[in-house]
Each structure stands twice: as C-alpha cells, then as structure tokens.
Amino acid sequence: MNLKYLLLGLALIFIVWVGYVAYAAYTLSPRVSAQWGYVNEKTTEIWVEAKLSKPLLVPASIEELRIEFTGIPVARVTRFEYGATETDVSFVLAIDNYNLVRSLVNYMNNGQSGTVAILLQGRLLGIIPIKTDIEQGISENVLAYLNFTAESKDLAGGLVKTPALVETRFDWAGEENGRARLIAHMKFHNPNAFPIPIGNVSFDVYANEIKIGDGRTARVVVIPANGYATLDVETYIEEDSLPKVWAEHIKSGEVSKVRADVFLDIRVMNQDYHVKLVSYEETVKTDIMGELNRLLEDMLR
Numbered sequence: 001m002n003l004k005y006l007l008l009g010l011a012l013i014f015i016v017w018v019g020y021v022a023y024a025a026y027t028l029s030p031r032v033s034a035q036w037g038y039v040n041e042k043t044t045e046i047w048v049e050a051k052l053s054k055p056l057l058v059p060a061s062i063e064e065l066r067i068e069f070t071g072i073p074v075a076r077v078t079r080f081e082y083g084a085t086e087t088d089v090s091f092v093l094a095i096d097n098y099n100l101v102r103s104l105v106n107y108m109n110n111g112q113s114g115t116v117a118i119l120l121q122g123r124l125l126g127i128i129p130i131k132t133d134i135e136q137g138i139s140e141n142v143l144a145y146l147n148f149t150a151e152s153k154d155l156a157g158g159l160v161k162t163p164a165l166v167e168t169r170f171d172w173a174g175e176e177n178g179r180a181r182l183i184a185h186m187k188f189h190n191p192n193a194f195p196i197p198i199g200n201v202s203f204d205v206y207a208n209e210i211k212i213g214d215g216r217t218a219r220v221v222v223i224p225a226n227g228y229a230t231l232d233v234e235t236y237i238e239e240d241s242l243p244k245v246w247a248e249h250i251k252s253g254e255v256s257k258v259r260a261d262v263f264l265d266i267r268v269m270n271q272d273y274h275v276k277l278v279s280y281e282e283t284v285k286t287d288i289m290g291e292l293n294r295l296l297e298d299m300l301r
Helices: 003-026 097-109 239-251 288-299
Strands: 031-039 043-051 060-069 072-081 088-096 113-124 128-139 164-176 179-189 196-207 210-216 220-223 228-238 255-268 271-285
Touching (some): 043 239, 060 088, 072 097, 097 164, 164 228, 179 196, 179 210, 220 228
Antiparallel strands (some): 072 088, 113 128, 164 179
C-alpha cells in the first residue's frame, strides 16, 4: 500500500474521531446523581453516577482526586469506572470522618474561615497528563446558629420564679486536651422584685443520645430585681464523639435529635435549689445530598 494513502487514511480517521469527540462533548447532555454509600464511624462514602447521551470514545483515567479543607485531606476518590465506548460513568468519594473533624477545628481556629481545594490528576489517551487544582474560600459564622433559651419556672409554691435564659452566645476558645473549648455567654433575666444570686450553671449536650459535650462554671452572679446578668460558662465538645454522631446522622436519613439539659443553683429565702432549668431538644434535619444533587444539576445546565 502506498505510504501516502496510508497516512492520508490515518489522518482522515483522526479528523473524523476528533470531530466526533467534539460533537459528543458539545451534545453530551449528561445526567449526574449522587447518593450516600457505606457509612461507619471512620468513613462516609458518596456514590456518584453519570449517564452520558453517547460514548465519548476518549480513553481517560483518574490517578488521584482528593478534596482538602483547611489544608487537611478530607475526601478522595477510591473507585473510578469509565469506558471510552460506554455511556455510564461512576466513582466513589470516601470521606475521612476524623479528618473532617480536624479540618473543622482548623476552620474554627482560623476565625471561622478556610479554603476548600479539589486536586485532580489523570491521563487522557493513556499518555496526556491532566492536572488541575481548584480552590474556593469559605467563611461563615457557624456558632451563630447555636442559641439556648428557657422560660422561668415557679419555685416555693409560686412565690419565686427562676431566672429566664433569654440568650446564649458562643465564642470559640481553642482546644484543650483533645476537646474543643467554647465560651457560652448565657444571659439571664430575673422576673422577681428582688435580686437573685445564681451559680454553678451547667449543661450537658447530647446528639442522638450520644454525649458530645458539657459546660460548667462555679462563679456566682447576682441578678438585680427585674434586671439582667450574663454568666460565662466554659463548654467542652468531645471531638472523638463527633464522627460517630455524624455517621448516625447520615444513617438516620440526615436527621438527628440534639438535646441540652441546663441546670443552675439558686438561693432564695435562705433556701438552696438545684434546678433543671430546661431540657432543650431539637430535631436537626439537613439535606446535604439534595443540595449536592441540585448543585450538580445547576453545573450541567
């Protein structure tokens, strides 16, 4: 066979292939969906599946794809399935639950600010390297969502009322012995016509019946008659308990029960009372997977 015609034929095949790839990529119309996979205390999997309207006919492979938050690797692709002649693409993203907690602590230590980075390395046609880094800054005051309140209660047959907890603000205070440390600024109102001393304010926090933290203070504050006073309570969150709480949250369909039992000591009319001020319970619902699927849908429009 004449070499010239052989090269011309190969060039023609290459041009047709490139044209098809360009056309297929332009008219791809992929449908992508994600769902929770296997979940345990250590790892959370996200299964992602994509259906292409036509095969791309481009051999591709992923050597590494990982996600970092505040410089800590929190997720990586553990399985990637793709065929050049296939229309189905799938991969598994595995989240390291303990690294996720560490990254959140870094986020708090950095003034509730951090960076998400996506790092991808792969190859096209088995020889052309692909490498890309995408970074996005995040800054949101997550502590602003925490706020305990409680109404006053009757004591001594209704002659005295307990102080009402009208507001709780939290400030981040770093770490101590493997526990996250917060300062709860608890503002109380005294509905009585005489001053009331309060002290030993404490609370225990549970999520899905797992104790995740507690707060204590031994300081005594006198709340003036019909007035207000703020008591600072040192609060500790057990970091090692959070991955288990996260796993239970996902297994329960992104629903968790959070409870805070708040206690205080009060002295009224020469009588000491240890009062359970409130058992504050709330159902926390998230739609992380729904948001992820909506994000994927918006990206492909």
